[in-house]
Structure formats: C-alpha cells, structure tokens
Amino acid sequence: MTDFSLHDGQLFAEDVALEQIARTHGTPVYVYSRAHLERKYLDYADALQGVDHLVCFAVKANSNLAVLNVLARLGAGFDIVSVGELERVLAAGGDPGKVVFSGVGKQRDEMRRALEAGVYCFNVESVSELERLQQVAAELGVQASISLRVNPDVDAGTHPYISTGLKENKFGIPIEDAEEVYLQAARMPNLRITGVDCHIGSQLTSLAPFMDALDRVLLLVDRLAECGIHLEHLDLGGGLGVRYRDEQPPSASEYMARVRERTAGRNLKLLFEPGRYIAANAGVLLTRIECLKINEGKSFAVVDAAMNDLIRPALYEAWMDIVPVTPRQGSGRNYDVVGPVCETGDFLGKDRTLVVEEGDLLAVCSAGAYGFVMASNYNTRGRAAEVMVDGDRHHLVRRRETVTELFASEQVLPE
Ligand code: LLP
Numbered sequence: 001m002t003d004f005s006l007h008d009g010q011l012f013a014e015d016v017a018l019e020q021i022a023r024t025h026g027t028p029v030y031v032y033s034r035a036h037l038e039r040k041y042l043d044y045a046d047a048l049q050g051v052d053h054l055v056c057f058a059v060k061a062n063s064n065l066a067v068l069n070v071l072a073r074l075g076a077g078f079d080i081v082s083v084g085e086l087e088r089v090l091a092a093g094g095d096p097g098k099v100v101f102s103g104v105g106k107q108r109d110e111m112r113r114a115l116e117a118g119v120y121c122f123n124v125e126s127v128s129e130l131e132r133l134q135q136v137a138a139e140l141g142v143q144a145s146i147s148l149r150v151n152p153d154v155d156a157g158t159h160p161y162i163s164t165g166l167k168e169n170k171f172g173i174p175i176e177d178a179e180e181v182y183l184q185a186a187r188m189p190n191l192r193i194t195g196v197d198c199h200i201g202s203q204l205t206s207l208a209p210f211m212d213a214l215d216r217v218l219l220l221v222d223r224l225a226e227c228g229i230h231l232e233h234l235d236l237g238g239g240l241g242v243r244y245r246d247e248q249p250p251s252a253s254e255y256m257a258r259v260r261e262r263t264a265g266r267n268l269k270l271l272f273e274p275g276r277y278i279a280a281n282a283g284v285l286l287t288r289i290e291c292l293k294i295n296e297g298k299s300f301a302v303v304d305a306a307m308n309d310l311i312r313p314a315l316y317e318a319w320m321d322i323v324p325v326t327p328r329q330g331s332g333r334n335y336d337v338v339g340p341v342c343e344t345g346d347f348l349g350k351d352r353t354l355v356v357e358e359g360d361l362l363a364v365c366s367a368g369a370y371g372f373v374m375a376s377n378y379n380t381r382g383r384a385a386e387v388m389v390d391g392d393r394h395h396l397v398r399r400r401e402t403v404t405e406l407f408a409s410e411q412v413l414p415e
Helices: 018-026 035-047 065-073 083-091 107-115 127-140 176-186 208-228 252-263 274-284 312-316
Strands: 003-009 010-013 029-033 053-058 077-080 098-102 121-124 144-151 192-199 233-235 271-272 285-297 298-303 322-324 333-338 349-354 361-364 385-389 391-399
Touching: 010 018, 010 029, 018 029, 018 361, 018 391, 029 035, 029 274, 035 053, 035 065, 035 083, 035 274, 035 385, 053 083, 053 098, 053 274, 065 077, 065 083, 065 274, 065 385, 065 391, 077 083, 083 098, 083 107, 098 107, 098 208, 107 127, 121 127, 121 192, 127 176, 127 192, 176 192, 176 208, 176 349, 192 208, 192 271, 208 233, 208 252, 233 333, 252 271, 274 285, 274 361, 312 349, 322 349, 349 361
Parallel strands: 029 385, 053 077, 053 271, 077 098, 098 121, 121 144, 144 192, 192 233, 233 271, 298 333
Antiparallel strands: 003 010, 029 285, 285 298, 285 361, 322 361, 333 349, 385 391
C-alpha cells in the first residue's frame, strides 16, 4: 500500500500522519487516500486509451460521496445496483449517461427513476425483468437501453460467497438461453439492445476465468450477429483481485491488454465495473486498543472497532493486515484482535504478532472496499467517521453517527 507508509516511525496516509487523524476525528475512523483511488482508476482508463470504453466504478464497494466525486472528476462511469446508489452518484456529480444499472431485483420505481435520470444501460438479469422494464419504459414513452447479464458458467476460483458466474448462482441468464432471450427483447418496442454483460465473481487472482468467460461471451456475440442482433458494447463486470496478504493478482494493464487483444477488430465498446481494485487498498480502518486481555493460552487486543464497522473477517474469514500506527520495539505477543460486540465472531484478525500497549492505534489495511459500506448499527453502535487524505490535507467526508441519530426514527407505542 504505497499510499500508506511509514515515515519517522509513524504510519502516514500520503503526507498526513494517521495519529493526527485519530486525534482530530477520533476512532474508529476510515481513512482514504485520494491519490490511490485516482491511480487505480487510471490504471484501467489509461490501459484502454485508443479504444472506446467506459470504466464504471462499482459503487457498492465504497459509496462515500467524496470517493464518487473524486472518480467522477476523472470522467469515471458508475455501476449501480439500487436507486439509492443512483442518487449518490448524482449527488456526487457523476454523469448519469455513464451509469450502468446492475442487480437481480430491480423494482419498478427504481427503473422509472433510472430512466428519468437517463442512465446509459440496464444490465438485465431475467425475462421477467425485461418485461417489467418494457412496461415501465412504455409508460414513460421512452426507450431503455439494455444489455443482458449472461452467466457463462465458469468457476472464478474465489470464495463461494463472492463467486457469481456458476450455473448454481442466482445471477444472470444461463448463456445457453441467452440467444432466445435476446430475440424476445428484440420484439419489445421500448427496449433497445446495446450490449452484453457478465460478472463472474470478486477477488479473482488469475486472468484465466476472465478470459474463459470472454471467449464464451464472444461466441454469443457472433451467434447474435447471425440473427441480426448487432451489439455495441461488451461489459466484463468487475472482479479483479487485490493484494490483502500474499496474493499476486494480475495488474489491470495486463488484463486490459489481454481483453484488447481478444476483442481487436470487433468494434465493441469495452465496459468494466471494478470496485475492489480501485478502492480496497485506498483505505484503512483506524482503531484504538481499549484493553489487552492476557488469558492463559490466548491473548486478546480489544479494540474500539468491531464487526459492525468491518464485517469482512467475520463474514468471509477474510484476512486483512493489521499494523501498529506507531510501531514499538520489543518482542511480540500473539493476539486475536477483537471488537467489543457480543459475538464470538466479532474479530478483525486472529493470531497476529504485535508489540502493543493499551491506547495504541492500529490500522486495519485494505479496508477501502466493502468496509464502511457494509457497516451496521449492531449493538447500537454509531457508524465510524470517514476521512479523505489529499496530499498534506485531510477532510472529514462523513462525520461519526451519534447515538441519538440511531433511534431518531423510532417510536414507542401510544399510552
Ligand atoms: N459488478 C457487479 C455486477 C458486481 O456484482 C460486483 C460485485 C462488481 C461489479 C464489483 O466487483 P469487484 O471489482 O469489487 O470485485 N462484499 C464482498 C464482495 C462482494 C462483491 C459483490 N459484487 C467482499 O467484501 O469481499
């Protein structure tokens, strides 16, 4: 994580000491690096120079307005899965004409709002959704651009909860049925077929499954052309992995080069929906050690962040690096780093060798994607603050939730 590094014995985000952020804003706090977000977005965009393309950041990975705004300023598109995400993109200055609307259960109101806003394309996942979209578009007297999300039945080789491209998953239309569904869509007057889409899973660390999926989708593109359906774009979804520990994922430029090679001469606009690749290593979760519990055979560092702030370790047994913000000298002890929530599954990391004392700050690394966005108020804990660092400046981009806010919309029964 080059944008988070040690200087003079202290961990910095760009040119700002994390200690200073914790002092100013308290903990737990998510800290993002603007430079990292920009560089990772540009990895994709630069590698696609010279071909028609759209890089749509997957808003679900990190939907903070400041994050979306930084990317919008670079010309990014956005991949959304709800009207809520659409409103965020609009509020952050994103261009609706660069938005793709994914998701397996879009509601009528969401479709209506997206059509009014003028999104680029709906990634449709079923015949029933096609019919629904046709109806809504007809009511509004407009045409909806669509692509079908096909399920190419390839094994992404990733965690089962984040693998989506197999037949048994709920996502997409089985690729062998896709031709028939396209023909049905072609008969719907308020739909305009523009593309094809697939997303096979997340945190992929090899290009092989992507290229297998691409090959299968290109066969479909050719079959469709024979039926007179000429697609304008190809959306390969997100999924490119990042390094949490010792993974060696391919770079975006390698991936883009392979896709460009394979699609050369086809006149297809290329779309991608990266989330994790852009945001994961752009963020850390800063937390303070409340107390150290040294039990026989097991030691715990109880910190002020918990599974409600960052659920990836509890939910996927995800390994995320945990480092002291101001490293100490000495011999380490083996700790489980746990939060104050009343669940045995409330841990951020297990078996970590740390030299720490009570009151020390820890940074949970690679927390910029699927971190804050998956936070909850479990145990009536307000959600953390979020800060963005930009060179030597830092900005509060979401203030900490207060306890009164948490139950402000609740009511007791009448007398
Ligand atoms: N496009 C679609 C249709 C998706 O479903 C996803 C992620 C993406 C793009 C972005 O994928 P990425 O580039 O970030 O891999 N919460 C899990 C990850 C869930 C991913 C869901 N879909 C985690 O923390 O690992």
